Amino acid sequence: MTKKFTRTIENFTCQQCKTHVTGNGYTNHCPHCLWSKHVDINPGDRAHSCTGLMEPIQINIQSNETIITHQCTKCGTIKKNKNHESDSTSAILAMMKKSHI
Ligand SMILES: [Zn+2]
Numbered sequence: 762m763t764k765k766f767t768r769t770i771e772n773f774t775c776q777q778c779k780t781h782v783t784g785n786g787y788t789n790h791c792p793h794c795l796w797s798k799h800v801d802i803n804p805g806d807r808a809h810s811c812t813g814l815m816e817p818i819q820i821n822i823q824s825n826e827t828i829i830t831h832q833c834t835k836c837g838t839i840k841k842n843k844n845h846e847s848d849s850t851s852a853i854l855a856m857m858k859k860s861h862i
Pocket residue numbers: 775776777778779780791792793794795796
């Protein structure tokens with residue numbers, strides 16, 4: 762499997778918590794509620810037509826990296842994303858509690 766990454770800089774308004782998010786090219790989820798949107802086939806390509814909201818269902822810590830697992834509420838696709846330094850720590854901690862880690 763080849764992984765492609767396209768850097769797309771864009772601002773968006775989170776459809777879950779209505780926060781206006783300023784994109785930096787790597788933003789693929791809302792830093793406040795951690796919800797994402799199903800728009801990529803490969804990260805950043807915006808080539809997927811689903812556009813369903815992706816719910817953060819699990820947080821994993823893997824060698825100093827925080828991995829957020831998202832599941833699309835529309836088609837059920839599961840994706841893993843690295844967290845971002847701008848992500849809300851309290852949202853991540855709340856997710857960890859939910860995932861019983
Ligand atoms: Zn949000």
